[in-house]
Amino acid sequence: MTSRDKILSLFRTHPDQYLSGQEISRLLNISRAAVWKQVKALRQLGFEIEAKHSQGYRLLAAPDLLLAAEIENGLNCQYIGQSVISLSETDSTNVQARRLAEEGVLEGTVVVADRQSAGRGRLGRRWESPSGVNLYCSILLRPKIPVQQAPQLTFLSAVAVAETLNKICQLSAKVKWPNDIVVNGAKISGLLNEMSAETEQIHFVILGIGVNLNMLEDQFPDKLKYPATSAFLETGKLVNRLIFLQEFLQCLDKYYSEFLREGFVPIRRRWENLCNMMNMQVEVDQGSGNLCGTVVGLDAEGALRVQLDNGQIERILAGDVSPVSKVNQELN
Amino acid sequence: MTSRDKILSLFRTHPDQYLSGQEISRLLNISRAAVWKQVKALRQLGFEIEAKHSQGYRLLAAPDLLLAAEIENGLNCQYIGQSVISLSETDSTNVQARRLAEEGVLEGTVVVADRQSAGRGRLGRRWESPSGVNLYCSILLRPKIPVQQAPQLTFLSAVAVAETLNKICQLSAKVKWPNDIVVNGAKISGLLNEMSAETEQIHFVILGIGVNLNMLEDQFPDKLKYPATSAFLETGKLVNRLIFLQEFLQCLDKYYSEFLREGFVPIRRRWENLCNMMNMQVEVDQGSGNLCGTVVGLDAEGALRVQLDNGQIERILAGDVSPVSKVNQELN
Numbered sequence: 001m002t003s004r005d006k007i008l009s010l011f012r013t014h015p016d017q018y019l020s021g022q023e024i025s026r027l028l029n030i031s032r033a034a035v036w037k038q039v040k041a042l043r044q045l046g047f048e049i050e051a052k053h054s055q056g057y058r059l060l061a062a063p064d065l066l067l068a069a070e071i072e073n074g075l076n077c078q079y080i081g082q083s084v085i086s087l088s089e090t091d092s093t094n095v096q097a098r099r100l101a102e103e104g105v106l107e108g109t110v111v112v113a114d115r116q117s118a119g120r121g122r123l124g125r126r127w128e129s130p131s132g133v134n135l136y137c138s139i140l141l142r143p144k145i146p147v148q149q150a151p152q153l154t155f156l157s158a159v160a161v162a163e164t165l166n167k168i169c170q171l172s173a174k175v176k177w178p179n180d181i182v183v184n185g186a187k188i189s190g191l192l193n194e195m196s197a198e199t200e201q202i203h204f205v206i207l208g209i210g211v212n213l214n215m216l217e218d219q220f221p222d223k224l225k226y227p228a229t230s231a232f233l234e235t236g237k238l239v240n241r242l243i244f245l246q247e248f249l250q251c252l253d254k255y256y257s258e259f260l261r262e263g264f265v266p267i268r269r270r271w272e273n274l275c276n277m278m279n280m281q282v283e284v285d286q287g288s289g290n291l292c293g294t295v296v297g298l299d300a301e302g303a304l305r306v307q308l309d310n311g312q313i314e315r316i317l318a319g320d321v322s323p324v325s326k327v328n329q330e331l332n
Numbered sequence: 333m334t335s336r337d338k339i340l341s342l343f344r345t346h347p348d349q350y351l352s353g354q355e356i357s358r359l360l361n362i363s364r365a366a367v368w369k370q371v372k373a374l375r376q377l378g379f380e381i382e383a384k385h386s387q388g389y390r391l392l393a394a395p396d397l398l399l400a401a402e403i404e405n406g407l408n409c410q411y412i413g414q415s416v417i418s419l420s421e422t423d424s425t426n427v428q429a430r431r432l433a434e435e436g437v438l439e440g441t442v443v444v445a446d447r448q449s450a451g452r453g454r455l456g457r458r459w460e461s462p463s464g465v466n467l468y469c470s471i472l473l474r475p476k477i478p479v480q481q482a483p484q485l486t487f488l489s490a491v492a493v494a495e496t497l498n499k500i501c502q503l504s505a506k507v508k509w510p511n512d513i514v515v516n517g518a519k520i521s522g523l524l525n526e527m528s529a530e531t532e533q534i535h536f537v538i539l540g541i542g543v544n545l546n547m548l549e550d551q552f553p554d555k556l557k558y559p560a561t562s563a564f565l566e567t568g569k570l571v572n573r574l575i576f577l578q579e580f581l582q583c584l585d586k587y588y589s590e591f592l593r594e595g596f597v598p599i600r601r602r603w604e605n606l607c608n609m610m611n612m613q614v615e616v617d618q619g620s621g622n623l624c625g626t627v628v629g630l631d632a633e634g635a636l637r638v639q640l641d642n643g644q645i646e647r648i649l650a651g652d653v654s655p656v657s658k659v660n661q662e663l664n
Binding site for chain 1: 454456478479480481482483486510511523524525526527528529530531532533633634635649650
C-alpha cells in the first residue's frame with residue numbers, strides 16, 4: 001500500500017473523526033511534510049478533506065475513483081479481494097492479471113483499471129474502454145477443480161454481474177449464453193475468462209469483466225456488431241463505480257464459496273432463471289450450419305441445451321444464438 | 333536453418349552421393365572455407381563424412397542426435413513438424429514451447445531437447461531427464477475446438493506414444509488413465525499437456541511428452557512413487573531416438589488429422605483397446621474418499637467410466653486409479 005492509500009485507509013477506519021497531522025505521521029512512520037503532500041494529492045484527485053486548526057484532517061467526501069484502499073475497505077470476502085491492484089491506465093486488466101498470476105500472486109487478487117488502452121472482448125474483438133465511466137476488472141482464481149469444469153466459472157461470473165446490476169442499478173439484466181449480460185436486448189457487460197491449465201490441474205483462471213456503467217451514447221463506437229447500452233443510458237442515474245465494484249466482488253465471493261462447497265448446480269439454476277432466451281425459439285449459427293429449437297437449459301459442461309422439434313436435445317458448445325423473430329415464427 | 337543443418341539436409345536429399353565442396357558452397361551461398369568448417373563440426377558431433385579427392389563429401393553414418401534438419405527430413409505430416417526446434421539443453425521443452433506459442437509461432441511447431449534441467453511431470457513432480465538417452469519433446473497445437481474438448485488431446489497423444497513404442501520397440505505398452513504409458517505395470521512415458529484458453533477459444537495446447545527409451549537402471553532416482561522402466565530395460569535393445577521421434581510425430585499427425593475430421597470417437601476406441609485396466613476391478617483414490625468398481629471405458633470429456641457393484645456408472649475426472657489386488661479380491 002502506498003502512503004496515500006494508507007492515509008485514505010486511516011480516514012475510512014475513523015469516519016467523521018479528525019486525525020492530526022502528528023498522529024498520521026506517527027502511525028504511518030512518515031514525516032509531517034509527507035502527510036501534507038499526500039493530503040494535497042488526495043485533494044487533487046477530488047477528495048474533499050477538511051483541515052481544522054488544532055484538530056487535524058477529516059474526510060468529507062470521496063470522488064468516484066477506484067483506489068485500492070477504497071476498494072479493499074469494508075470488503076468482507078473469503079476468497080476475493082485480499083489484494084487489489086488499481087491502475088489508472090493499462091493495456092488490459094486480463095493481461096496484467098495473467099502476468100501477476102504467472103508471478104504467483106494469491107488467489108482472489110483483483111486488478112482494476114480506470115481506462116484500458118487495449119481492452120479485449122470475446123474472440124479477440126475490441127472492448128471500448130474509456131476513462132472515468134465504466135468498470136474494467138479481472139479477478140484471479142486458482143480453483144482445485146477438474147479442467148473440464150473451468151467453463152462453469154463463466155456462468156458464475158455472469159450471474160454475479162447480472163445480480164449486481166439488478167440490485168445496485170435497479171435494472172432487469174439478463175444473461176445471454178455464453179458470456180454476455182444484456183438489458184432490453186442490448187449488451188451492457190461482457191466477460192472474457194481465460195485459463196492456464198495442465199491435464200489434471202488448473203494453474204489459474206482469470207475472470208475478466210467489463211460493465212458499461214456511466215458510458216454515454218457518443219462514447220460507443222459507430223459500428224457495433226450487437227446493440228450496446230450502459231446502466232446510465234437505461235436509468236438516467238449515475239452509478240457509483242466503487243459501490244458497484246464492492247457489491248460485485250462480494251456477490252462473486254459468495255457464489256464462488258458456494259461453488260467450491262456445493263458444485264455447479266445452484267449456479268446453473270440461477271443462470272437459467274436469468275437467461276434471456278429460456279424457453280424461447282432460437283436459431284443457432286454454428287458456422288457449419290444453422291439449427292432451430294427451444295432453449296431448455298444449461299448443462300454441467302456449460303453447453304446450452306436446445307430441444308429440436310423432434311424432441312431431441314442438442315448440446316451447443318459454440319455458436320451464435322439468436323431468437324427467431326416473431327415474423328419468422330408466424331411464417332413457419 | 334543453420335549452414336550446418338543445410339549441409340546435412342543436402343546429404344539427406346542426395347543419399348550415397350558425393351557432393352563437391354564447390355557445389356555445396358554454390359548451393360548454400362557460403363564460402364568453401366565455411367563448408368569445410370561445418371563438415372568438421374559435423375564430424376565432431378559424430379557424423380561419419382567421407383572426403384574423396386576430386387569427388388567431394390559423402391555421408392556414411394549419422395549418430396543418434398536429434399537435430400532439427402534430421403528430424404524434419406522425410407517427415408510427411410499435414411500439421412505437425414513444419415518447424416522443429418532442437419535444443420541440446422533446456423529447462424523444460426514445455427516452458428520453451430509455451431514461450432514460442434505466446435510469441436505466435438505456427439501450429440505444429442516441435443521443441444525437442446537432448447536434456448532437460450527442470451523436466452516436469454504431472455502435478456509439478458520432477459521428471460528425470462538425463463542427456464543422450466530419452467525423448468523429451470513438446471508439440472504446439474492450435475485446434476479450433478471447444479475448450480471442454482481439449483482434454484481429449486491427452487488421450488490422443490497417449491495412444492500415439494503407446495503405438496509408437498509397440499511398433500518401433502516391439503513392446504506391449506498400454507495406456508494408464510489419465511496420462512501415462514506403462515509396460516508390464518511400470519511407467520515408460522508420461523504426458524504433460526498444457527493449455528491456454530479463453531471461454532470460447534483455445535489459444536494453444538502444448539503436448540509435452542517424455543519417453544524413457546535407452547535409460548539405464550542407475551539413471552532412475554532412488555525414490556520413485558511408481559515403478560518405472562525404459563524400452564532398453566524391457567527389450568535389451570537400444571532405440572534410435574531419431575527414428576522413434578519421426579515415427580511418433582507421423583503417428584500423432586495421423587491421429588490429429590483424424591480427430592479434426594471425425595472427432596474423438598475413433599481415438600476413444602483406440603485408447604480403450606490399449607487401456608491397462610479395461611474391465612478390471614479398480615480402486616479410485618479421490619482424495620476425499622475411495623471408490624471401488626470396474627473400468628468400463630472413457631467418455632467424451634476424458635472421464636474414466638467406472639461401474640459400481642450396484643450397476644451405477646461413476647465418471648472419474650480426477651484421482652489415482654489402481655487395480656484391486658488379487659488377495660483383496662478374494663477377501664471381498
